[in-house]
Amino acid sequence: MGRWEPNARGRLEAAAMSLFQERGYDRTTVEEIAARAGLTERTFFRYFTDKREVLFWGSEHLRKLMLSAIEDAPEAAAPLDAIAAALDAAASMLQQRREHARERQELIAAHAELRERELIKLATLAASCAEALRGRGITEPAASLTAEAGIAVFKVAFTRWIEAPEAQELSRHIRVALEELRAITAGTDAAPAARARKASPKAKSPRP
Amino acid sequence: MGRWEPNARGRLEAAAMSLFQERGYDRTTVEEIAARAGLTERTFFRYFTDKREVLFWGSEHLRKLMLSAIEDAPEAAAPLDAIAAALDAAASMLQQRREHARERQELIAAHAELRERELIKLATLAASCAEALRGRGITEPAASLTAEAGIAVFKVAFTRWIEAPEAQELSRHIRVALEELRAITAGTDAAPAARARKASPKAKSPRP
Numbered sequence: 001m002g003r004w005e006p007n008a009r010g011r012l013e014a015a016a017m018s019l020f021q022e023r024g025y026d027r028t029t030v031e032e033i034a035a036r037a038g039l040t041e042r043t044f045f046r047y048f049t050d051k052r053e054v055l056f057w058g059s060e061h062l063r064k065l066m067l068s069a070i071e072d073a074p075e076a077a078a079p080l081d082a083i084a085a086a087l088d089a090a091a092s093m094l095q096q097r098r099e100h101a102r103e104r105q106e107l108i109a110a111h112a113e114l115r116e117r118e119l120i121k122l123a124t125l126a127a128s129c130a131e132a133l134r135g136r137g138i139t140e141p142a143a144s145l146t147a148e149a150g151i152a153v154f155k156v157a158f159t160r161w162i163e164a165p166e167a168q169e170l171s172r173h174i175r176v177a178l179e180e181l182r183a184i185t186a187g188t189d190a191a192p193a194a195r196a197r198k199a200s201p202k203a204k205s206p207r208p
Numbered sequence: 209m210g211r212w213e214p215n216a217r218g219r220l221e222a223a224a225m226s227l228f229q230e231r232g233y234d235r236t237t238v239e240e241i242a243a244r245a246g247l248t249e250r251t252f253f254r255y256f257t258d259k260r261e262v263l264f265w266g267s268e269h270l271r272k273l274m275l276s277a278i279e280d281a282p283e284a285a286a287p288l289d290a291i292a293a294a295l296d297a298a299a300s301m302l303q304q305r306r307e308h309a310r311e312r313q314e315l316i317a318a319h320a321e322l323r324e325r326e327l328i329k330l331a332t333l334a335a336s337c338a339e340a341l342r343g344r345g346i347t348e349p350a351a352s353l354t355a356e357a358g359i360a361v362f363k364v365a366f367t368r369w370i371e372a373p374e375a376q377e378l379s380r381h382i383r384v385a386l387e388e389l390r391a392i393t394a395g396t397d398a399a400p401a402a403r404a405r406k407a408s409p410k411a412k413s414p415r416p
Binding site: 078079080081115116119120123140141142145146149151152153155156157159160176177180181182183184185186187 | 286287288289323324327328331348349350352353354356357359360361363364365367368384385388389390391392393394395
């Protein structure tokens with residue numbers, strides 16, 4: 001039995017992320033990750049099944065946070081408000097780790113096996129949220145649609161959050177995306193052609 | 209060079225689907241599929257890279273149909289109308305093959321590698337639709353949100369279409385899901401508790 005190591009998971013994660021950046025995800029081994037963290041491979045495997053899991057261990061925690069938020073939403077909350085509460089809970093978990101989220105997303109974008117795993121994670125999140133919504137008495141297809149629309153909002157807001165040159169609150173991106181979705185489905189988000197006809201040729205005000 | 213075989217793709221597909229049902233997806237070989245279709249393995253590989261592709265060869269055609277529908281939507285069409293046109297195009301392609309779609313979906317649900325491939329297909333569809341919407345001058349995040357919401361509607365409507373005990377038009381399920389999404393985002397889809405308070409205890413009218 002290995003002795004207890006303080007913050008072993010965090011150290012292994014930090015070591016893995018550094019190595020993935022330095023030499024690439026494919027060329028990094030578990031042995032190297034453990035060595036960089038000053039820990040044994042045996043300790044690595046107490047926390048992760050493989051190096052891929054270093055990028056996904058938070059998924060289950062995220063899922064539970066979102067489900068709790070849906071369950072705890074006020075009884076009279078509309079379906080979209082319940083899913084908005086779940087997205088807010090996700091945002092507060094992720095907010096403190098924007099740089100990590102950005103690096104992780106770059107790795108995922110570059111590796112087919114990680115993209116597949118991420119898509120499965122999001123599909124599982126949507127299915128779980130739909131189930132939690134049904135638990136609130138919301139019937140189908142409303143429950144699944146609300147959950148899928150919520151995950152769509154999350155994906156779009158998350159991408160904008162990590163790509164924005166200046167850090168803004170993830171929860172703000174989520175609110176903006178939710179409002180945009182409302183506008184789109186209400187049909188008030190006019191076609192570009194119609195918008196162009198309506199727009200008056202205002203001069204841009206110079207920056208102060 | 210093998211000689212031209214009439215409807216080789218269709219025969220191979222039908223043979224594969226029968227074998228997948230009879231002995232399971234994992235235990236079916238390309239050799240058996242070709243033999244059942246009365247064709248050679250060589251012919252099989254002219255149409256499909258492997259047995260998995262028998263279930264996915266239509267994806268690219270579906271994607272192109274949806275993109276054309278977005279491109280051809282009237283200039284003044286709102287984003288949601290453009291994606292609705294794409295979903296309608298998809299529905300008319302799939303409508304004639306409900307039994308095939310149902311069997312295919314059962315196979316996908318039962319095999320992790322097929323689920324992954326299906327999720328990738330849907331993510332690719334969403335990304336392509338978002339690009340086509342940007343091609344219409346729709347900016348971000350509206351383009352991605354519209355595309356993702358459209359795919360969400362499609363997933364939910366498709367599931368209801370193949371699960372419904374009686375065959376209904378897929379396009380009708382899509383319209384219903386789109387209307388439901390509008391109601392959800394408009395907040396007019398009240399919480400079940402609120403709905404229960406409003407509902408009057410009407411007697412169900414007996415069937416004729």
